[in-house]
Amino acid sequence: MKRVLDCLGACxxxxxxxxxxxxxxxxxxxxxxxxxxxKQTRPGLYGYPFEIFKFRTMIDKRDDLGNxxxxxxxxxxxGIFLRKYxxxxxPQLFNxxxxxxxxxxxxxxxxxxxTLYTKEQARRHNVKPGITGWAQINGRNAISxxxxxxxxxxxxxxxxxxxxxxxxxxxxxxxxxxxxIGSKEHYSMERYRGITKNM
Numbered sequence: 001m002k003r004v005l006d007c008l009g010a011c012x013x014x015x016x017x018x019x020x021x022x023x024x025x026x027x028x029x030x031x032x033x034x035x036x037x038x039k040q041t042r043p044g045l046y047g048y049p050f051e052i053f054k055f056r057t058m059i060d061k062r063d064d065l066g067n068x069x070x071x072x073x074x075x076x077x078x079g080i081f082l083r084k085y086x087x088x089x090x091p092q093l094f095n096x097x098x099x100x101x102x103x104x105x106x107x108x109x110x111x112x113x114x115t116l117y118t119k120e121q122a123r124r125h126n127v128k129p130g131i132t133g134w135a136q137i138n139g140r141n142a143i144s145x146x147x148x149x150x151x152x153x154x155x156x157x158x159x160x161x162x163x164x165x166x167x168x169x170x171x172x173x174x175x176x177x178x179x180x181i182g183s184k185e186h187y188s189m190e191r192y193r194g195i196t197k198n199m
Contacts, residue, residue, distance in 0.1 A: 001161045002102060009103050009168070010096040021090050024082065028056055031078055037091055042108035045128045050100040052108060053091035057082050086175050092131050104164040105130025106152040109192065116194045124152040127159060132171040134163075140174070145192050 014021075025036045037053050044050045057079025061069045068074075075083075082088040095101040101108070108129035114122075135143070135151035143151075155163075 002164065003099075005161065005164065006096050006101075006103050010093040013090075014093050014097075017090055020087075024055055024087060024090075027078060032056060032059055032076060038088075041111055042129070043111050043114055043125060044100055044108060045125065047114060047122075047125045049111060050095070050108075052100070053094055055082055055088040055091060057088050089131055096131065102128040102130040104133055104159075104167045106133050106155060107136065113192050116192060120153065121149050123156055124149065127156050132167060134167060137167055137170040137174055145190075 028036045036056060038056045038058075039051050039053060041049050042052045057076065058071060058074040059076060061074045063069060079088070092101055096103055105128050106124040117124075133152065134155040135148045138151050139147065
């Protein structure tokens with residue numbers, strides 16, 4: 001049932017939003033150049049890697065020594081708008097159709113975090129990662145890493161088809177209200193640096 005929901009849901013959303021996605025792609029191409037999509041390797045089910053797709057929100061800006069600048073200096077106004085309304089996530093619907101992602105599940109984090117997880121935290125990979133999830137509707141980037149892991153693990157233990165439906169509806173509400181886009185200092189979540197308390 002979950003895979004059926006993923007495929008039907010992703011195809012339906014793509015059908016509805018495909019004109020908007022074309023417009024976004026054109027705007028990015030004109031204002032930021034190529035590439036239009038941002039691609040990055042992320043850990044999927046059981047930690048196996050896959051390539052995630054997003055609309056590009058940053059430019060390749062470097063200092064005088066050629067070092068890439070922090071994200072806050074590379075994030076464009078267009079990128080801020082796309083992130084505010086989660087429009088940069090739309091290409092991940094193709095990941096859902098491919099089977100890399102589910103519509104609902106713990107968000108796929110950076111591969112470099114894998115070595116920082118405790119055995120308990122690593123259980124978040126026992127289900128397929130998702131575009132949205134229990135942590136996203138309960139704070140998104142505005143909550144701590146500890147809270148995020150606790151919410152992800154709760155979902156792993158309690159996920160059902162009807163819980164996924166509830167999360168999808170609440171996600172739409174959160175996006176419209178722009179809740180939890182980022183903390184006061186960041187449009188993105190701060191990097192995870194390891195456990196801060198016992199799980």
